[in-house]
Amino acid sequence: MLLALLFVMVFGLLIFGVPVAIALALSSLAFILLAGQVPDLVVMHRMINGVNSFPLLAVPFFILAGNLMNTAGITNRIFDFAKACVGWMRGGLGHVNIGASVVFAGMSGAAVADAGGLGTIEIKAMRDAGYDPDFSVGVTAASSTIGPIIPPSLPMVIYGVVASSSIGQLFAAGFIPGLMMAASLMIMVAWYARARNYPRDARFSLAVLWGSFQRAFLSLLTPIIIVGGILGGIFTPTEAAIAASAYALFLGVAVYRTLTLRRLLRVSFDTIETTAVVMFIVAAASIFAWILTSNRVTEQFAALILTITENPVLILLMINVILLVVGCFMETIAAITILVPVLLPIVVKLGIDPVHFGVIMVLNLMIGLLTPPVGMVIYVLSRVSGVPFERCVTATAPFLIPLVAVLLLVTFIPQLSMFLPTLIYR
């Protein structure tokens, strides 16, 4: 009964615009006080120690690395390089957009960083080249979700911490699905380009390609250091994050000389703010998740689902629907911290690897970033492009089709996710 109240309270508070972290913590506090089984000290103790975790140290530094790269001009160089590579195709800047996102995905772990930094450049370039804003926003939004699938990835770090599975393996597992997302989106862009007769934006030129490669070379090393370091087992994710930050700082200060002290201060404060907002949600969600587990809600839910059906295909479909719906209403980090304890027992009973499930879950929640009401990526793109929120939503909608197609493939063909982790770690 009280537990039902807990859920009603969380969702009620969320809908009425109480910040996500406060909605979770306040409801948990109310539950603990009303239930009276444990002292209220537990709430703050759980909250504070929920972020007292070594793997979570990767969070601020992946955020820092992304912000540094956007400010230091690394992002621009990568965009130019992508343009020289695929800009000659029909609907070229659409492909460039996706290609640049793939490279950026290898350096940054948050879709919102991709949308806010690279997205600004992409939308401006596409607007200048005469693309309609709907198409630009749609491609940019959809391609930014590749960021947290290809390593590194903030959501995967959080998932790894909550599910206590290997973050390195999760990173490896996202690599192929991320490339599949890019491929599916490029097919979509190619189809659009044909149907609407989009121009070719530049002639292919080896000289330009070489020039942009030279300019981008040091920048392009960043994803190679990070992805190679993690997949090669040289770095732990936290180490990769600090190495990437240090490298980006070095490029910005010593090589490109684009980072002034004021810019560095700006980057620091942006990073602190994002880190605090994300980690505050993690802290609040950890007390909420603790209540769910200690009251055996998660077990009961697992039993309930398994009475409906024991067919793994149906259950996975059901879980996908649940995740897509929750992804629409809930912020990614909160959704992971709350849903992993609930869903993981079911999934494990079905014999699905937690690493594979991590990819499924993050992919679902990334699609949720593109849908109202809590589509963070859409909010950011609406702000940077000046296109109204509602129009951004409808512009992005067609691009959900290729993403959902990839989601289904990834869900039902475990090898797509598990091939690399098995190869590397076992």
Added chain:
Amino acid sequence: MAQSTDGPGKDYGGEAPKAPPHFPQAEDEPVDLSDIRPEDSIVLVLFWALAGVVFLQFFSRYVMNDSIGWTEEIARYLLVLVTFVGAALAVRKNTHIAVEFFYRYLPGAGGRVCSTLVDLLRIGFFFAAAWITAKLALKTNQKMTSLEMGKDVIYWIVFAAFVAMTFYALRLAWRHWRQGYSVLTRPAERQLID
């Protein structure tokens, strides 16, 4: 597309400006730091201390082949502090993530009532959190493993952060009350976090 459409080419440091690359953002814009207050220097120091400690650990493990023992514990505590002291900064700037979508369908007065309730709940929570954290700090007599310091120091700093959050939340509520709207009812006024 001609590269010149994106603004003037510029010499970028040591690089030869053969074909001027286009850099539409960042570099040419002045940096706006108007949202920063003197008290933010505390969290700035905590954050760079965290970066330093984590880098030191990384460095000692790879270069000296022997990671320094205390770095892990201290890094975790610094992460806790950056989280809560930084959360106070985000309360001041009102940038904690919230769902504002449904206010699109709430007319003026209803929206006003709801957003005022949100402000009051926020104050209430931070006050309660500060209170409980103080109790927690008083009850804690654990010591840190690597430093000669009680773990309650961490809790006291978190307590201070919650006191600051209560203060900022009160000020925010007061502002919303005086101006007659909050960012919930007028999302256009909001600055989103990145």
